[in-house]
Amino acid sequence: MNSFEVQGGQPLKGEITPQGAKNEALQVICATLLSKDEITIDNLPDILDVNNLIDLLKDLGVQINRQSSQTCSFKAEIIKPDYLKTKEFRTRASSLRGSIMIMGPLLARFGKAFFPKPGGDKIGRRRMDTHFFGFEKLGATFDFDSEEIFYTVHAGHLKGANMLLDEASVTGTANIIMAAVLAPGTTTIYNAACEPYIQQLCRMLVSMGAKIIGIGSNLLTIEGVKDLNGCTHRILPDMIEIGSFIGLAAMTGSEITIKDAATDHLGIIPLAFRRMGINMHISKDEIYIPPKQKYAIETFIDGSIMTIADAPWPGLTPDLLSVFLVVATQANGSVLIHQKMFESRLFFVDKLIDMGARIILCDPHRATVIGLNQETPLRGSVMTSPDIRAGVALLIAALSAKGKSIIHNIEQIDRGYEKIDERLSRLGARIKRI
Known part of the structure; x- marks a missing residue:
């Protein structure tokens, strides 16, 4: 120590x-899972939480090209979903709270996601209900193994839906947005978090081909698209x-x-x-x-x-x-x-x-x-x-x-x-x- x-x-x-924003970095790194194309992110902070998340995506199958400590390219063309069931994944993901945001992209692309109870700071109870409420509204089924403390979310197909979030959770909003951008139909999220980092995530997704209206407000309207392209994004x-x-x-x-x-x-x-x-x-x-x-x-x-x-x-x-x-x-x-x-x-x-x-x-x-x-x-x-x-x-x-x-x-x-x-x-x- x-x-x-x-x-x-x-x-x-x-x-x-100042360094690049940690909270934005965790969101946009997870968003790279939504596309098979190359995505380059600049102004990444060179900190443990961000580097651990990048390593986690690498083990998941994402091609990583670390051009410098602040710039990295991601290509999630091939993903290994079975890695999510391994003990190694449970151990690594449970120590990094931001990695909960891989669930939305994986659910959108592959129709399933697995995740252990997330870790992070010891600052009290931080419930996950908002994440799963949004997934269920989009048509997913949620299971929780209380013995293993393990979450499973799966869906035959997602579909746009109207939802009113019970709290303006930042990570919850990010996860739901990333699941909704590939869900056919229209999704409206009311009481969405609207922090600058959520705005940045939305702008990055729009540059990839997503259709999002209301960026910067607490009412987001998302028209699902079939797939997303690559992009270059700079963190605040x-x-x-x-x-x-x-x-x-x-x-x-x-x-x-x-x-x-x-x-x-x-x-x-x-x-x-x-x-x-x-x-x-x-x-x-x-x-x-x-x-x-x-x-x-x-x-x-x-x-x-x-x-x-x-x-x-x-x-x-x-x-x-x-x-x-x-x-x-x-x-x-x-x-x-x-x-x-x-x-x-x-x-x-x-x-x-x-x-x-x-x-x-x-x-x-x-x-x-x-x-x-x-x-x-x-x-x-x-x-x-x-x-x-x-x-x-x-x-x-x-x-x-x-x-x-x-x-x-x-x-x-x-x-x-x-x-x-x-x-x-x-x-x-x-x-x-x-």
């Missing part, structure tokens, strides 16, 4: 470019990483310019940071965060405490709440962080409390943070990363803290952040992998 050794209290300075910058860099700059009093940030696709993220009192200058696709700023959390108009809560797009992504919570520890004022979607994502706050943060964990979903107003720095500590987003939040805390910190289980951070230690070191961070 690798660890980070961090010497905190060092202001950073310079330019940094990762808005979670961009938000992490904004929080890092504020927390450490650093002067950072985020390049190639695709600011038109950030939604409410800049506004949420401004509500925390953080100043930034956005011009074209760059974000500049000035150094050594004190930031005061706003209150609501009636004077009540500010609440930062996650919500489906265009609301605030839940993946950034851990960063907002850490940033609040050095703010002037108080804030209630409300994590609505996952019940275990705030349990890392005990590590911040050990570092001197003033946090009240109200329940599994809510934490109140009383900011220290940069009068008392956090102190270095030894901690363990529980998941990707909490891991980078703890790294931000360590970089701002007085003294040395050790962060264990950094493989969790590596799953979502590309060479983060090397990139931050170039900004002046004192961090090394041990």
Whole structure:
């Protein structure tokens, strides 16, 4: 198990470019299974989750041409469905949650798909009902082996259908879209997730020959086509990483310019940071965060405490709440962080409390943070990363803290952040992998 050794209290300075979006990459890689033709994807993040998914598709029979760490071509002309029944597949797929999205493409092309219970971050219950509800609406039959914890979906033929999703699940919406694009007839998906990454998936499918109307809204209309062609697709910058860099700059009093940030696709993220009192200058696709700023959390108009809560797009992504919570520890004022979607994502706050943060964990979903107003720095500590987003939040805390910190289980951070230690070191961070 690798660890980070961090010497905190060092202001950073310079330019940094965000990696390609992890969540989009997992979707569009799975979408390559829909066509027999070659598909090239650019701006892939060189991270564990993405590389593991590419390896999984290779074992499934997809021809992989890795042109560079950021560019890869896929040709799913020959697929080995029997691989899905092997113990090796169960082990590998169950450790990578994003691989659940191979089910929609395989169901569309071959009429069947098998999948173990997906893994990923340990952030609480993440149900799969929306995926299977959509498949069943399209005409598939769903079976669940409770002893083996194994899902089976099969269909003699799919057919377009109208559906109202019970929740705007991002991976569920992606899976249903990919199953529907090859299903004869018209499919309408209401309450569809409409995150930029879903929009990107739809645009890629359209460039392959799919017929999708309503991209960017929560009502999608899909006319099934017989087959799809190849294409070239470029992944957006990762808005979670961009938000992490904004929080890092504020927390450490650093002067950072985020390049190639695709600011038109950030939604409410800049506004949420401004509500925390953080100043930034956005011009074209760059974000500049000035150094050594004190930031005061706003209150609501009636004077009540500010609440930062996650919500489906265009609301605030839940993946950034851990960063907002850490940033609040050095703010002037108080804030209630409300994590609505996952019940275990705030349990890392005990590590911040050990570092001197003033946090009240109200329940599994809510934490109140009383900011220290940069009068008392956090102190270095030894901690363990529980998941990707909490891991980078703890790294931000360590970089701002007085003294040395050790962060264990950094493989969790590596799953979502590309060479983060090397990139931050170039900004002046004192961090090394041990």
